[in-house]
Structure formats: structure tokens, C-alpha cells
């Protein structure tokens with residue numbers, strides 16, 4: 001198990017279809033859609049690693065992973 | 071590049087999937103892998119079966135033993151698999167049309183037999199794959215391509231239908247309530263008998279457009295707002311009950327399971343006295 005400070009939200013823009021679930025249901029409002037309509041992290045310090053974005057992403061394009069993972 | 075859980079349980083080479091932006095099928099399919107992971111099931115002992123529909127494409131993305139069969143007949147194939155090898159964990163993924171229209175008879179009889187199969191219904195209240203025809207769960211007055219002026223039928227309640235037909239576990243949740251969904255999937259898979267989890271789902275492309283339900287996000291928000299636990303519903307004042315849909319566990323009992331009963335007959339006949 002990795003500790004919280006080793007984890008971060010990761011995004012795969014190639015799989016993101018821009019549905020907006022992660023952006024709308026993030027409790028701390030730290031995600032946004034960029035000008036390509038892809039999810040992007042706008043305030044990493046504000047992310048509480050709750051996992052809501054990962055659970056509600058229909059495309060497995062956003063998840064909590066190790067900072068060191070590729 | 072994706073999460074560990076998806077890398078473990080999905081056929082990555084088949085991703086990204088073909089489902090529309092905002093379609094909840096991916097949310098529910100991922101939740102199923104969470105449940106299987108938390109239960110610690112052996113990946114090679116799990117069989118996921120489906121019929122035909124957008125939802126029924128899920129097994130093609132999943133890295134278990136999988137079978138994509140014919141429309142409505144998934145439960146017939148699943149019954150054969152379970153009887154041939156009762157040790158397998160057999161899970162059916164079905165659409166509302168698949169399991170309650172063309173496959174309605176298979177559903178009630180699999181439930182009546184209490185065969186140990188877990189059925190997960192992606193209920194988006196429409197035939198998604200074929201372009202938005204109404205299904206047996208389309209609400210009265212809702213629109214579909216085959217009901218342009220509004221549906222005059224009354225909808226089936228799939229969870230209650232399965233419970234009444236003999237399922238020993240039956241519950242309903244929504245594609246928004248992921249934690250509850252994972253719990254229900256675990257309880258359903260653990261139940262030794264026929265189990266039903268109906269997941270209220272969204273099809274933004276057909277149901278959403280036909281019914282002006284807004285974006286996928288707005289449809290997910292509606293699942294969050296409109297579904298209420300059946301216990302909590304009872305406590306609501308009358309004026310607040312309007313427009314609410316019930317979720318929760320409708321049945322959870324223990325009864326003899328079909329393949330075990332069948333094995334008892336085999337054992338008795340092979341055991342001597344009866345074997346003349």
C-alpha cells in the first residue's frame with residue numbers, strides 16, 4: 001500500500017471523452033475540461049484523493065495512482 | 071495508461087471502449103471488477119455471460135472467462151455453464167430489454183429455480199443499441215423512437231419482478247451510487263442462489279435526447295437526487311415522495327440452490343439402492 005503523499009490523480013487524455021462527470025462531482029472542484037474538452041487538474045493542492053472522479057469516470061481515464069508510476 | 075484495477079481485470083488491448091461519452095456502462099462494469107477484487111475471487115473461476123445490447127458488450131472488455139451470446143438468452147447459456155460446472159462463479163450482464171423483454175421468460179424461470187447465478191441489469195430504460203426503442207422499463211409517458219408521443223405502457227420493476235419470481239437476493243441501486251453498487255454486487259455474488267442487482271443507468275444518447283434529460287452529468291445528478299433508500303422513503307412526508315424512485319435490498323433469504331439439489335439427485339441415484 002502506498003501512503004497518501006505518494007499518490008496523485010492521474011489522467012489519460014487519450015481515453016477521456018470529456019463527459020464532465022469527474023469535473024462536476026469532484027467535491028473540491030479541482031478539475032476542469034481544457035480547450036480540447038479533456039479533463040485536467042487545475043488545483044493539485046486542493047485534491048483530497050477521495051476517488052470520486054475515478055469511480056464515476058465511465059472511461060477509466062482518471063484514477064488515483066502512485067506518483068512514481070508511469 | 072490506466073488504474074491498476076482496470077489493468078488487472080480488463081482486456082486493455084480492447085480499450086478505449088465504444089460506449090458513448092457519459093454512458094454509465096463503464097462506471098458499472100468497473101464497479102463489478104471492484105466487487106470481484108474485494109471478494110478475492112479467482113479470476114479464472116469467474117464466468118461473465120451476456121446477451122446482446124450496448125450493456126452486453128461489457129464482457130468483451132473483461133478479462134475473465136466470457137461469453138457474448140444471443141439477445142435475451144444469456145441466462146440460458148449461464149444456466150448451462152453453472153450446471154456443467156457448479157464450482158464456477160457465474161455472472162450475467164444484461165440490458166433491460168435483453169433480460170425483461172425477449173429474455174423475460176428466462177429471467178423468471180432462472181429466478182424460480184434459484185440457480186446460483188448473479189444477474190446484473192444495466193437498466194437504462196431503453197433499447198440503446200438499436201436506437202432508442204422503448205423497453206419494458208421505459209416509464210409511462212416517456213419517449214422513445216417507437217413511442218414518439220409518449221409510452222402508454224406501465225414499466226416493469228425488475229428487482230421486484232425477480233424477487234417475486236423466486237430470486238433469493240434482489241436489490242436496486244444506481245450508476246451514481248458506486249459504493250453501494252459494489253456492496254450489492256458483493257452480496258449478490260456471495261448469495262448461494264439466484265441474485266439480481268438492478269442498476270438504474272443512463273443512456274444520454276437515446277433516452278436522454280428523446281426525453282430532454284440534459285447532459286450525461288445532469289442524468290447522473292438525477293440518479294443522485296431521485297433515488298432514495300426504501301427505508302428513508304417511508305419516513306418522508308407525503309409531499310416529498312412525489313417523483314422518487316426506490317433503491318435498496320428487496321429480498322435476501324436462503325433457500326435450496328438448484329445445482330446443489332440436482333447434485334443430491336445424482337448422488338442418491340449413484341449411491342446404490344436407487345441405482346438398479
Ligand SMILES: Cc1ncc(C[n+]2csc(CCOP(=O)(O)OP(=O)(O)O)c2C)c(N)n1
Nearest residue numbers: 123124125141165166167168196197198199
Ligand atoms: C433475436 C434478436 N432480436 C432483436 C435483436 C435486436 N436488438 C439488439 S440489442 C436490442 C435491445 C437492446 O436493449 P437493452 O437490452 O436494453 O440493451 P442496451 O443496448 O440498452 O444496453 C435489440 C432489440 C437482436 N439482436 N436479436
Ligand code: SF4
Nearest residue numbers: 026047048050051053
Ligand atoms: S480524488 Fe476527489 S478531490 Fe481529487 S480530483 Fe478526484 S474527485 Fe477531486
Ligand code: SF4
Nearest residue numbers: 016017019020022057
Ligand atoms: S469522467 Fe472520465 S471521461 Fe469524463 S471528463 Fe472525466 S476523465 Fe474524461
Ligand code: SF4
Nearest residue numbers: 089090093124198273
Ligand atoms: S447508445 Fe446509450 S446505452 Fe448505448 S453506448 Fe450510447 S449512451 Fe450507452
Ligand SMILES: [Mg+2]
Nearest residue numbers: 165166196198
Ligand atoms: Mg437498455
